[in-house]
Amino acid sequence: MNAPHMRGGLALVWRAAKGLTAAWMALLVLQGLLPAAQVYLLRSTVNALAHSLGTQGSQTLLRDVGPYILALGVLTLAGQAAGSLMVWVRTAQGERVQDHVHDLIHTQAMKMDMAFFEDGESFDLLHRARVDAIAQPMALLENLGSMVQNGLTFLVMMGLLATYSKWLPILLLASAVPGIWVVARCVLLEHAWTVQNTPSERRARYFDSVLTERISAAEMRIFSLGDFHRRSFQAIRARLRQGRLALARNETQAELLAGTLAWAGGLGGMAMVLLQARVGRAGLGDLVLCYQAFLQGQKLLRTLMENAGRIYRSTLFLDNLFKFLNFRPRIVSGADRLPAPKPFRQGIQVEKVSFSYPGSDRPVLDGFDLDLPAGQTTAIVGPNGAGKSTLISLLCRFYDPISGRILLDGQDLRNYDLVSLRRGTTVLFQDPVRYSATAGENIAMGDLASEPGPGRIAEAAHAAGADGPISRLPNGYDSMLGKIFGGADLSGGEWQRLALARAFLRDASLVILDEPTSAMDSWAETEWLHRFRILTRDRTALIITHRFTTARYAERIHVMEGGRVLESGSHEDLVAAGGRYAESWLAQMREGAEVEKK
Secondary structure (H helix, E strand, C coil), X not given: CCHHHHHHHHHHXXXXXXXXXXXXXXXXXXXXXXHHXXXXXXXXXXXXXXXXXXXXXXXXXXXXXXXXXXXHHHHHHHHHHHHHHXXXXXXXXXXXXXXXXXXXXXXXXXXXXXXXXXXXXXXXXXXXXXXXCCCHHHHHHHHHHHHHHHHHHHHHHHHHHHCCCCHHHHHHHHHHHHXXXXXXXXXXXXXXXXXXXXXXXXXXXXXXXXXXXXXXXHHXXXXXXXXXXXXXHHHHHHHHXXXXXXXXXXXXXXXXXXXXXXXXXXXXXXXXXXXHHHCCCCCHHHHHHHHHHHHHHHHHHHHHHHHHHHHHHHHXXXXXXXXXXCCCCCCCCCCCCECCCCCCCCEEEEEEEEECXXXXXXXXXXXXXXXXXXXXXXXXXXXXXXXXXXXXXXXXXXXXXXXXXXXXXCEEHHHECHHHHHHCEEEECCCCCCCCCEHHHHHHCCCHHHCCCHHHHHHHHHHHCCHHHHHCCCCHHHCEECHHXXXXXXXXXXXXXXXXXXXXHCCCCXXXXXXXXXXXXXXXXXXXXXXXXXXXXCCEEEEECXXXXXXXXCCEEXXXXXXXXXXXXXXXXXXXXXXXXXXXXXXXXXXXXXXXXX
């Protein structure tokens, strides 16, 4: 067994529930000693009964046997009380431990680099940590406790058997060896199968979510994709089911053989006890004691081996949990932990930056240069795949450049404190999250640390043009959004305005907006852009857009393609230059004129 993982798992339990774990240990010792005490009293009861009936008939039966029966009753009640209390203690302990492990996983997940979530092996590790290992610290403790409890009882039983014959304990151990082999073999096979089939388990969960979640419901129906995904899910589940059934079949066959050998060992033990009774070396109570001790000893030894197997299994799965918890992000604060400047004095300079996503050899940016002057709005336009969204990820330090550097007020981004850097940045992503929360909470999530009040939330909503849609909701800012919990739904454009409000709520030095007007009509776009220029006064702003009507409001525009800047200048300068920007501008104007004619 992996001793470090066992210690680590037990340490998790102790940190999560110290008092409950101490109570559990006390009950464990009590439950371990009670069965042996009951067997010993049963022997005394039978011997007293035989003596009383054999010498004085039934005259003194109650006096001779009564105390033993009363003691047996007290032990039985004590055992029942301890068992009931143990159930409550284990339940409370398990809930606290599970919540503690969930919190560890969630905390660690928030520390991980974005690259972690783009790697298949990392996803497998996270899946095994969340699904397979989440309950293992408690399972480890319970099986270890059961092992201690059963071990105490087993040692007492072995001692009792040894008083009649030194061969009885040896026979007991020998009859359990096949069961030990079965347990060890099954644990190893199950763990190997689970690790091997983690990708298939995740794939099945993916197909299940596509079939049942709202985000994919429309395409499932319009493109008649339900049958395809159902068949895909069923095919994977069939393979997984066959694998589990094969494991169960092999385990059943092995257990049957082991049980037969254990039964034969039990017959041998009874034969040895009967021989002792035949020559007068054992009484009726001794015969009952040996019979009970041998049968219980076999069961206890088998249970001990099962406990050991489960403990070993837990340590194997805890390896996944600890591997995930010990994963160290590469994107960390610089040694100097410089606070992010507020506001920027010089701005941001991107110098000779090259970048490829993890696992890919294709450069998204190659020797890329860019200047974002402090206090100005810069726009970047270009076709899909030009590297615009990648630039946002680098500015937020979700990734670091492979070569080159990004300077903020003359300092490399890697020298700044990561938390301070990100708190000084607000972003509207191209696909913002639609939180299943109230409208007010959706906006407040832009700056929860400052505990924004209703006034600030309303101001951010007005700045983003989200106050109109919110005012039409049944409970205004207190209206629950999203169909998952029965809330109201919004249109794509209204969700986008809500996300804009979330971005505007944060008092950040750097404002990054990815396609902020893509879901707006031309009237709403003009109105919003006017408010945007007021909101970003004295801030450094970057707009990524396909709309040149949006880009023209920026002081400087860069045209990106193939990971490089092709043209730069103001709107008027670029139109006058007659290059790519001018061609696209004229094309958009012609398209707009044709739409108006229709």
